[in-house]
Amino acid sequence: ATHKLLLLPGDGIGPEVMGEVKRLIDWLNASGIAKFETDTGLVGGAAFDAHKVSISEGDMAKAKDADAVIFGAVGGPKWDAVPYEVRPEAGLLRLRKDLALFANLRPAVCYPALADASSLKREAIEGLDIVIVRELTGGVYFGEPKTITDLGNGQKRAIDTQVYDTYEIERIGRVAFELAKKRKNKVTSMEKRNVMKSGVLWNEVMTQVHKREYPDVTLEHQLADSGGMMLVKWPKQFDVIVTDNLFGDMLSDIAAMLTGSLGMLPSASLGEVDVKSKKRKALYEPVHGSAPDIAGQGLANPIAMISSFGMALRYSFDMGALADKLDQAIAAVLASGLRTADIKSEGTKAASTTQMGEAILKE
Numbered sequence: 001a002t003h004k005l006l007l008l009p010g011d012g013i014g015p016e017v018m019g020e021v022k023r024l025i026d027w028l029n030a031s032g033i034a035k036f037e038t039d040t041g042l043v044g045g046a047a048f049d050a051h052k053v054s055i056s057e058g059d060m061a062k063a064k065d066a067d068a069v070i071f072g073a074v075g076g077p078k079w080d081a082v083p084y085e086v087r088p089e090a091g092l093l094r095l096r097k098d099l100a101l102f103a104n105l106r107p108a109v110c111y112p113a114l115a116d117a118s119s120l121k122r123e124a125i126e127g128l129d130i131v132i133v134r135e136l137t138g139g140v141y142f143g144e145p146k147t148i149t150d151l152g153n154g155q156k157r158a159i160d161t162q163v164y165d166t167y168e169i170e171r172i173g174r175v176a177f178e179l180a181k182k183r184k185n186k187v188t189s190m191e192k193r194n195v196m197k198s199g200v201l202w203n204e205v206m207t208q209v210h211k212r213e214y215p216d217v218t219l220e221h222q223l224a225d226s227g228g229m230m231l232v233k234w235p236k237q238f239d240v241i242v243t244d245n246l247f248g249d250m251l252s253d254i255a256a257m258l259t260g261s262l263g264m265l266p267s268a269s270l271g272e273v274d275v276k277s278k279k280r281k282a283l284y285e286p287v288h289g290s291a292p293d294i295a296g297q298g299l300a301n302p303i304a305m306i307s308s309f310g311m312a313l314r315y316s317f318d319m320g321a322l323a324d325k326l327d328q329a330i331a332a333v334l335a336s337g338l339r340t341a342d343i344k345s346e347g348t349k350a351a352s353t354t355q356m357g358e359a360i361l362k363e
């Protein structure tokens with residue numbers, strides 16, 4: 001089957017790191033290993049410069065039609081003063097909203113060659129391979145009421161509201177359990193049922209989904225605060241962590257820093273499975289931004305972008321074996337000592353974006 005990809009390189013280092021994914025796709029096509037049909041669109045500052053929008057309706061339509069969207073990064077000082085509705089980030093938010101991407105997957109993987117770059121001891125981090133599944137479209141970031149009221153006595157009151165419905169917890173739970181089935185068969189659900197009603201419901205629904213649909217997967221419950229502590233102390237005890245929007249935001253950033261550079265971290269955002277086509281909408285992007293400080297110089301580390309494409313192979317196209325090979329190639333290149341500037345040690349020579357991409361492809 002032919003897989004349809006929409007590439008949205010964006011701004012800054014986005015096009016540079018996307019170039020290395022394109023190199024990989026072209027090679028996969030040429031060698032007959034896979035068949036990808038790629039189209040390229042504009043997002044962020046690039047779309048603003050061309051059409052005065054953050055993403056055009058034409059490119060939105062292409063995104064909806066694609067089997068997966070591969071996204072680079074958006075933003076930069078050039079667009080700091082553009083109107084709020086068409087600022088670069090608006091393009092990414094629009095994609096997340098219109099594709100209804102409710103599940104955000106952030107792996108934290110420690111490549112052995114980089115274990116000493118972590119803030120943790122080598123034995124705590126070497127071989128780490130966990131995924132945080134964060135609910136992305138509900139919870140306290142979107143719940144109503146969301147207000148600041150003047151109380152009139154020199155005091156103001158701020159209100160944010162955490163709202164979760166059963167179906168929202170069920171669907172994010174299913175993503176986590178499905179993922180666990182392809183991994184070590186274990187899910188840890190994190191909430192704060194001791195102080196939050198949403199935590200009580202989260203716990204109850206996860207337990208039901210588990211009992212009803214995934215009895216063969218191990219489910220553990222952990223309070224989110226002590227879960228954070230355990231994540232920093234001995235992260236290898238986890239495999240798949242599933243949690244709400246707010247806790248997931250914090251826990252995934254913490255997990256990211258266990259493994260080193262921003263230039264290494266991929267992510268996937270998944271939508272609902274379409275009943276007819278059995279496919280789900282998905283967007284794959286590196287965690288980092290457009291890095292204006294190093295853009296245009298060939299210095300960017302392409303690994304986060306390449307690994308994001310690896311996640312697309314795994315989660316959108318069921319090519320897990322190929323994704324494994326890609327991960328192994330990245331590990332081997334790092335083990336050989338080749339490093340971009342962000343991950344190299346002092347006194348050694350840095351590889352360029354292109355050299356890193358070519359080495360991974362060769363491997």
Ligand code: NAI
Binds near residue numbers: 074077263289302
């Ligand atoms: P950033 O992630 O772009 O950069 C932070 C630091 O990490 C910089 O020193 C940068 O050089 C370095 N870095 C990032 N990716 C790297 C890579 N692949 N290789 C080597 N070094 C790398 O975050 P920052 O500086 O806060 O934001 C810059 C711009 O990017 C802003 O306009 C921001 O709004 C936007 N941004 C966009 C995101 C997205 O498109 N999803 C996410 C985060 C920020």
Ligand code: MG
Binds near residue numbers: 249250253
């Ligand atoms: Mg965050």
